[in-house]
Amino acid sequence: MTTNQIKFVRGLLAKKGWTDNKEEIVMQYTNGRTTHLTDMTHAETNALIDSLIGKSDKDAMVGKILSMAHEMGWELSSGKVDMRRVNAWCEKYTKQKRPLDKIPYEDLPAVVTTFEKVYLSFLKGI
Structure with missing residues (x-):
């Protein structure tokens, strides 16, 4: 330290x-x-x-989305989450049509819910 x-x-x-x-x-x-x-x-x-x-609520919600993306294999060869893919998904499938980090806090719960549906669909396909 x-x-x-x-x-x-x-x-x-x-x-x-x-x-x-x-x-x-x-x-x-x-x-x-x-x-x-x-x-x-x-x-x-x-x-x-x-x-x-402590994490803010926004950090927790973004972290949850990134964790699910990681679990679905949305990652780069380095093992990091492929933010380009996550942002493309957000721009295409969310009401806000923005990259994840540009989505306002008050809209994130709906984005998490929608992304959870994608994640659950992924899990059913395994």
């Missing part, structure tokens, strides 16, 4: 009132390996920060 990340995490812990529980929290995210922020791995640090920040 970098010096800036340590400051950031300590600030997040302070905002939540968890400063006194830092050691226990670090132990949890390192599977008991350490109680020190400086000894955390990159992955452990990211998991802790993500947990402390």
